[in-house]
Amino acid sequence: MYFERAHISDEELLSFYRQLLYPRLVEEKMLLLLRQGKVTKWFSGIGQEAIAVGATLALDMDEWILPLHRNLGVFTTRQMSLQQLFHQWQGSPLGFSKGRERSFHFGSRQHHICGMISHLGPQLSIADGIALAHKLKKENKVALAFTGEGGTSEGEFHEALNVAAVWDLPVIFLIENNGYGLSTPVEEQYRCEQLVQRAAGYGMRGMRINGNNLLEVYHAIKEAKRHALQEQQPVLIEAMTFRMRGHEEASGTKYVPPALLEEWAKQDPILHFEGFLQYLRLLDDHKIKNIREQLKQEIDNDIHEALSATSPAVSITDELNDIYAPALPAIPPPEDTPSPQKRFIDAISEGLHQAMDRYPNLVLMGQDIAEYGGAFKITEGFSTIFGRERVRNTPLCESAIIGAGLGLSIMGFKSMIEMQFADFVSCGFNQIVNNLAKIHYRWGQTADVVIRLPAGAGVGAGPFHSQSNEAWFTHVPGLKVVYPSTPADAKGLLLAAFADPNPVLFFEHKALYRSISGPVSLDWYTIEIGKAKLIRSGEDISIITYGSGVHWALEYAQQYPDISMHILDLRSLLPLDYEAIRAAVEATGKVLVLHEDTLTGGVGSEISAWIAEHCFSLLDAPVMRCAGLDTPVPFAAELEKNFLAKTRMHQCIQQLMNY
Incomplete structure (x- = not known):
């Protein structure tokens, strides 16, 4: 295995080695504790450490990474507390998600890590939103999202790459091709020779690298970042590696030919990097032994402290309180102010306009909402007034756009996503019910996203443009669902939705758009969500x-x-x-x-x-x-x-x- 040192100093190389070795030793400890019943599940990244560690080392500490199951090296390289990580893996309330999530399904704003959900594609779209926020802020930063070769079969993979390409977003999509999706080999996942070939189809740069070579990963990510920022384009990287253990420990590896395991064992990223540092005379057997013993002792001390900690008692009040982020109180309209008659549709348009004025960090997204003004002309003229950066036409990919809205929220933006018809929200269902709705409960991150849904029958639009599908979402903790009936309520509830840091689904009946009129205050006002x-x-x-x-x-x-x-x-x-x-x-x-x-x-x-x-x-x-x-x-x-x-x-x- 050839290592390109380039400009990296001796001190940095030794630091890289410790960063690479540390997650391997943590994993070895976890496998021991798993056998002892002190953790209940483990997704092993043994043999794949170079990808997570190399990618993280190549980025700035304040650039967001969206990792997966086997990316322990991302968390450790970002210097997350092993004690708190262990609490997380135990399901303890002292963990990053207060015991509400497993393994690596959590995030940390402090460490600029956005945790995955079990549906492997949605984090790619969130990276789009984070990169869009950097672009809007004129910041020289990228977002990096991991996926596996199996995850590239998901629709969200294609949606996210397409949006990133169309919007010229500085995103790095990093595929860890480790040979198997649980037990399904790559030949049953896709037919292209190399996954990196897909980059050309989306009009982006593609790179294929040895994922077991720490420095090759490091330099590739550095180059991808340079290209993404200089050209304002996404980059797709396929990192070739192998999963040496089961999908999770209970599943085993009986389906893997023994010869294949033996072949990849010879490509161990740690042994090869050790050999390179020994060749440079930066390491010898004695130094390697000392470093390993020192790191093992640190790990043992942290685990001992974590095992000795006392977890707080379960509290129903705390559980319910963390479903939603606190919302601002309602602002009634000023007394004795003009309230001219307005149609339902005009009240919504006026509310959107006032929200865009009040919140310079508000971005509107939807199919045909820019120059065309949307299917119902509610945003007509908005792109001229507020600019195409804030009033954005989207490709036909509801899920990716909702995910991008969440990414914008992570970066402190507000977003409104217009479903052309409420019926089409089914294409974005996963992002709404599993990402937007749960993220504050999981790790305290708000999803400041409003989704507008023109709904209802009575206009002769048939089965796919007439549904009243609000009940799909009222069963989901973490969402807010509103459905106004008058122009005044439509404006007041819409403005309340924008003021609320939680995800709000705003249903508006199409048959009421131009058939109902009523007095609507010209001023800014909000109506309390949850008040009949x-x-x-x-x-x-x-x-x-x-x-x-x-x-x-x-x-x-x-x-x-x-x-x-x-x-x-x-x-x-x-x-x-x-x-x-x-x-x-x-x-x-x-x-x-x-x-x-x-x-x-x-x-x-x-x-x-x-x-x-x-x-x-x-x-x-x-x-x-x-x-x-x-x-x-x-x-x-x-x-x-x-x-x-x-x-x-x-x-x-x-x-x-x-x-």
Whole structure:
């Protein structure tokens, strides 16, 4: 194995050796503790240390790295406390994620490390967002994301590389090609001869290196960084290595031909680098032994201290409090200020405009939102006013753009992502429910991202442009879900969403865009997320609803003035305003939960169950639900009308009244 020393001093070479050796010795200790039952799982990177260590050494300490399971060398080279790392591996509350995550599924802002989730592709898109933030700040920094050869089969790999190329982002995508995805060999993963060949297809530079050669990795990352910054382009690197142990220890390596293991054992990165330093007479057997014994003693001392620590007791309060980052209190509109009539769509556009003025770190992203103004023209003219850097057309890759939004948040930016239609959010589902929603709970990182979702039926758009899919997300702790029904609430809740550091899904009903108008304050104001609004007091029946259902209920109340209807607009679906729901039950004793979404598993199911559990003594009749049919939303006008809950409202209300 040939080592290119270049400009590296003797002292640096010896330091590199210690950095390379240290994670190997930590791993050997962990394997011993695993057999003793003191850790429960381990993903070994033995034989692959040169990639993690070399890449980390080549970057500045404040450049973000997004590692994977087998990149212990990233964490140790960034000087993370072994005691706290061991607490992390034990699942102790004293670990970096307070016992909420396993192994390396965590991050640390202090060390500029963003931890993975088990879905191997999403960290690549987060790196796009981090690099975009550097670009917007005019900073000479790169982001580096690891993936494995198996991870290159995931759709997010292709989305992330495409976005980075189209937006000219300084990202280094580093593939650790270690031969196997769990037990699946590379010949069953892809058909190209080399993964680096994919770089050409995305219009970026590609490099293929020996991942077991520490200095080759180091120089390659240095060169990739130089190119990424000078040319403002991403770089794809394929580092060839081998996984010498199982995917995790329990899986073993029986599927690997013994000859292959023997061949790669001869390529051990530590033994080769030791030999190089011995050739330079920087090391001899005595020095190697002393360094190993010294590092082993340090490791033993840290593990002993960690094992002696007492973990704090489990606290339900602490668990619940860490789901969300604290949000600012609501700001009501100033009194006696003009509130001209505005359409629903114009109120949203005005709110976006004011948010862009108030937050210079806010970036809007979405398909066709720049010059075209979006499918519904809500951002028309924005790119001229605020510039294309902040109003960005995106490729058709919802998942990568949501991931990029999270990357921007890590760098202190706010982002708004417009789904062209709420239906398309399914393509970004993983990023929302597993990354945005959980990241604050996992390691205290906020996801300051607003996703706007034009939703709902009644406009003849058919099964793929008409869904009310808000219930998909109300089951996910860490998200906030709002669904306004009036122009004033649309603006106030949208501004509240931008002020909130947590991920907010903002549903806006397409049929209301140009059909509903109302007074909207010209000033900046916010409406508390999680606070319902009493639309109308009544004594006979309570209708709990949101979105289009509010207008259906009001229309019905006008048609049947003899029924005293109590109408509650939830406005926020996560969190729910249970106090207002209880008051609505108490007002009449008869409750209809009304929504456009399909019946089974809709938001009404949760509300009905909560009322039955907490308000049973206040009821004079069973809680009823009136919702869309359990079918896709049909295209034909009569079929769509039949689908909507509005056609069954009268029957439900009369049934409740007669109970």
